[in-house]
Amino acid sequence: MMPTPRSLRAAASNAAQLLLYGHVADLRPMPTEMVDDGPKRSVYRYRPPEGVVPAGPPVLFVPPLAAPARCYDLRRGCSLAEHVVNAGRRSYLLDYGPIGFGDRDLGLEEWVGEILPGAIRAVSRDSGGQPVQLVGWCLGGVFALLAAAADPRLPIASVAAIASPVDVRAVRLAAPLRPVARLARGPVADLAGVLLGGVLGGVPRPVVKRAYQLVGIDKYLLRPYKVLTNLDNAEFLAQIEAVDHFTNAMLAFPGRTAGEIYRGLLCDNALAGPGVEIGGRRLDLGRVRVPVLAIAGRGDGIAPAAAVRPLTRLLGRSPQVRFEEVPGGHLGVLTGRSARSSTWAHLDRWLDEGTVRHGIRPQRREAAVTV
Secondary structure, eight states: OOOOHHHHHHHHHHHHHHHHHSOOSOOOOOOEEEEEEETTEEEEEEOOOTTOOOEEEEEEEEOOSSSOGGGGSOSTTSOHHHHHHHTTEEEEEEEOOOOOGGGTTOOHHHIIIIIHHHHHHHHHHHTTSOOEEEEEETHHHHHHHHHHHHOTTSOEEEEEEESOOOOGGGOGGGTTHHHHHHHSOTHHHHHHHHIIIIISOEEOHHHHHHHHHHHTHHHHHTHHHHHHHTTTOHHHHHHHHHHHHHHHTOOOEEHHHHHHHIIIIIISOGGGTTOEEETTEEEOGGGOOSOEEEEEETTOSSSOHHHHTTHHHHOTTOSOEEEEEESOOTTHHHHSTTGGGTHHHHHHHHHHHHHHHHOOOOOOOOOOEEO
């Protein structure tokens, strides 16, 4: 397609912006206030824009391990947090902070039994005792479901699990690892656990970053060509820049947690079967007793629809389970350029239904530290 004078002007403007300022994306984070702080648990309340009075049950964004909490606030104009806050919902973010060698002994028992429940209780307190609507992407959605299964007394109103795989047999990217996983049981698995936990302290940050890039290696290799052919498209350039910023902020993966996920999810496919062993007891998703929304992306190689859809079968005690399939890859399903008309629209309806179920209570503000 031949460039038009208009597209040439736009390309020149974007090139000048990149040359002079080094960026086209607005990466300013949404303003927040800290409402709770504990070991590996900082909870922030998003500040609503002027003139907006938040109402309804609070929303807590639960990030996955290894990915920065900014996944929910990728860039202005393409930020799920911005969208939810501007819609007038009380919104909060859980941030685990940096992961280092000293966190090598943290396992699922701590994430699911202490850290996330502590954040849920803090959000409920800050919002006047209301139950909390959890929104989790990838492993964040799995953690939210396991927390609900582990303790039915937690003030959880509902769970929205976005791109959260529960049946790894349907993940084609994991297929080459399964024969290795079957062989690497017993002493070999124990040795791997010692290396990850005791020697390396976990999966190092550079390895996590490269692994994420390898999942979309085709897009990564075509990046220069795509940038040149879309130089007139500021939105496209901003999204690429924001994704690069997100990828560069990847975190390490704690050793003990990595070992438990490897054995329980990859080797045993425990979420799709008898459940995961956490803290000496086995947790299966059939224990979840709150409404659940599950969203999967058609182009997602990490959490394909076939790996997410089994939630409709596994959540037997949930009063409502809704499954939606939308366009997008693993990150795109959460915060891609088409997410507003797909994932976000489904989430809006889900959260609206939560407001109808639980009503609107007067907002209560606790002392907070602005960050």
